[in-house]
Amino acid sequence: MVISPRGSKGLEFDGVTILEPQLMLDSASARVGDLYVAMTRPTQRLRLITTGQIPEGIEG
Secondary structure, three states, X not given: OOOOHHHHOOOOEEEEEEEOXXXXXXXXXXXXXXXXXXXXXXXXXXEEEOXXXXXXXXXX
């Protein structure tokens, strides 16, 4: 299932995969809160997949 961070607000999932998290912050309509919401939806597994840098403040 693919869902936007805003669409996932208030929901929980066993696992969440976030593609290109830095792009979420760089886009014109970006909000840091969107990345936070996406990263706090999983109850068991969180995966960040990127070809570039992981956003500052996130430890790998």
